[in-house]
Amino acid sequence: MPTADTNPAAILVATDNVTDAALIKRQLEEEFTKVVLSTDADAAAKDFERYRPDVLVLAFDNLEKAERYYLGLYRLCPTVQQHIHRTVILCNKEEVKRVYELCKKNYFDDYVLFWPMTYDMSRLAMAIHHALRELATLKDDGPSVAEFAAQARRLVELEGLLEQRLAEGSQHLAGAGRAMAQAEQDIGAALDGFSRRLIDGALPNAVTVNDADALQQEIGRLKREEVANLFSTAAAAALPAKNWADGLDAAYAPQRESTRALAAMAERVKPTVLVADDDEFQRKIVARILAAANYHVLLAASGFETLSLLRKTRPDLILMDVMMPDLNGIETTRRLKAVPQFVGIPVIMITGNSEKSVVAGCLKAGAVGFLVKPVERDTLLAKVAQALRGAH
Secondary structure, three states, X not given: OOOOOOEEEEEEEEOOOHHHHHHHHHHHOOOEEEEEEEOOHHHHHHHHHHHOOOEEEEOOOOHHHHHHHHHHHXXXXXXXXHOOOEEEEEEEOOOHHHHHHHHHOOOOOEEEEEEOOOXXXXXXXXXXXXXXXXXXXXXXXXXXXHHHHHHHHHHHHHHHXXXXXXXXXXXXXXXXXXXXHHHHHHXXXXXXXXXXXXXXXXXXXXXXXXXXXHHHHHHHHHHHHHHHHHHHHHHHHHHHXXXXXXXXXXXXXXXXXXHHHHHHHHHOOOOEEEEEOOOHHHHHHHHHHHHHOXXXXXXXXXXXXXXXXXOOOOOOEEEEEOOOOOOOHHHHHHHHHOOHHHOOOOEEEEEOOOOHHHHHHHHHHOOOEEEEOOOOHHHHHHHHHHHHHHHO
16 A cells, blocks of 8 residues: 555556566555556557656566567657656566666666566665656756857857957947048038138129128138037047947956856867667768767667657757668657757758658758768768757
C-alpha cells in the first residue's frame, strides 16, 4: 500500500508478461502513487498518450522486445517526442553489457539488472528516483550556455554598430557646423552684393539711395547683430548634441570592456552540432571537419537515436541525413519540429539526391537548408555558420 511519503509521479510499466507486471507494480506502489501497466502491444501508443508517464519502465524479458516496443512508440506515438520523460530498462545478466552500451549511447536512460531476481529489490525504485530528479532539473533549467554565448556575440556586433553610428553622427554634426558657418558667410556676401547694387543704381525703380554710407553701415550692422546672432544661437543649440556625442565614447568605455570580456568568454563556448547519419564513414568525416572548426559534435546513427538524444540534450544545430533506417531524416525532422522546445533548432539536410521533390520535402519538414553528398568542407562550414547566425 502507498505510504504518506509516496511520490505522485506517473510511472508506466510496459511488458508482455502479466505476472512480471503485477510483481513490479506491487513493488513500486510502496513508493509511488501512480503506477500503471501497459501489457497489450496493440495499445502501446494509446497507453502512452493516456498516461503521459514521467518514467517509462521497459520490463520485457529480452532486449529485442524492449527495443521493438520503444521504436514502435516513436513510429506510432508523436507524444513520445513531445512529452519529456525518462526510460528505465530491466534486463537479464546475459544482456546487461549490451543494455549498458545502449544507455551510454542515450537510447535509454538507465537500466536495472532484474532477472534473475536479486535481493536488492529497491534498486528499481532508486533508478526511478534518479530519473525523476533529472527530470526536475531539466524542467527547471534556464537558457543554455550556448544561448548566452550567442547573445554575447551579438553584443559585440552591437558595439561595432554603435561605434559606426557615433562616428557617422559626429561627422553629421561637424558637417552641420561647417554648413552653418558657410551659410553665414554666404548671407553676408549676399547682403554686401545687394548693398552695392543699390548704391550703383541697379534697382532705380525699386528704391533710391540717398546716403550710400548710411546704407553700408546698416548692412554691416545687420550682418553683425542680426545674422551673426541668429547663427550663434543656432550653433549654441547644436553644441549640447556635439558634447554628448564627444563624451559618449568615454562614458561607454567601462561597458565596452564588459562587452568585450563577454565576447571573449563566448568564443570559448563551442556550439553543439548533432550529426545524424547511418553511414559511419560519413559521420566521421563530417565530425572531423566540425571538430577542427571548434564545434562540439554529437553523433547519431538513426532517426530513433537522434530523437533519443534530444530527450537529454539540446544541440544548436542538426545535420540530418535524408536516408536512415527506422525513421528517415525528413520524418525525424518533422517530428522534432512538432515539439515546442525543439522548434528553434535549425536542421540542415544531407542528401545524395538533389531532385526537386527531395529538396521540397526537406524544406516542408522544417529544414533551413540542405547539402549534397559528398560534402565539401568549405560549403559545410559556411552552411553551418549561416544556420547558426540565423538561429539566434
